[in-house]
Amino acid sequence: INAITCVPSLRSSIVADFARELANRLKLPFVQLLQKQGTKQQKDMENSNYQCRNAWDSFSVIQGAINVPKRIIIVDDIVDSGWTLTVCGYRLAQAGCELVFPFALADSSENRSNQ
Numbered sequence: 001i002n003a004i005t006c007v008p009s010l011r012s013s014i015v016a017d018f019a020r021e022l023a024n025r026l027k028l029p030f031v032q033l034l035q036k037q038g039t040k041q042q043k044d045m046e047n048s049n050y051q052c053r054n055a056w057d058s059f060s061v062i063q064g065a066i067n068v069p070k071r072i073i074i075v076d077d078i079v080d081s082g083w084t085l086t087v088c089g090y091r092l093a094q095a096g097c098e099l100v101f102p103f104a105l106a107d108s109s110e111n112r113s114n115q
Helices: 014-026 048-058 083-095 109-113
Strands: 003-006 034-036 059-061 071-079 099-107
Touching: 003 014, 014 071, 034 083, 048 059, 048 083, 059 083, 071 083, 083 099
Parallel strands: 003 071, 071 099
Antiparallel strands: 034 059
């Protein structure tokens, strides 16, 4: 692993703060590579197709990002649909990452099937 990044949030800095501290403790650089445009929350989407499209439209690599790490951990708070980490991982791969390791603090996808 060469660095740690995170899924950006427009509502809170908790994930970024956690990812920075994780990078510090692992003695790895933290790099902010992704940006988010304001869209609906994934949990408000009707189905997987809408969730995928929403994530696709929401996240992009920051223009002018240089020295993109080859192997990176991407941190997110909660996995709902899985599309956020999938799209962010794909965007990072497009920017030059060879291996993207997703890490989430919680997974709510199991909870949905029990409702």
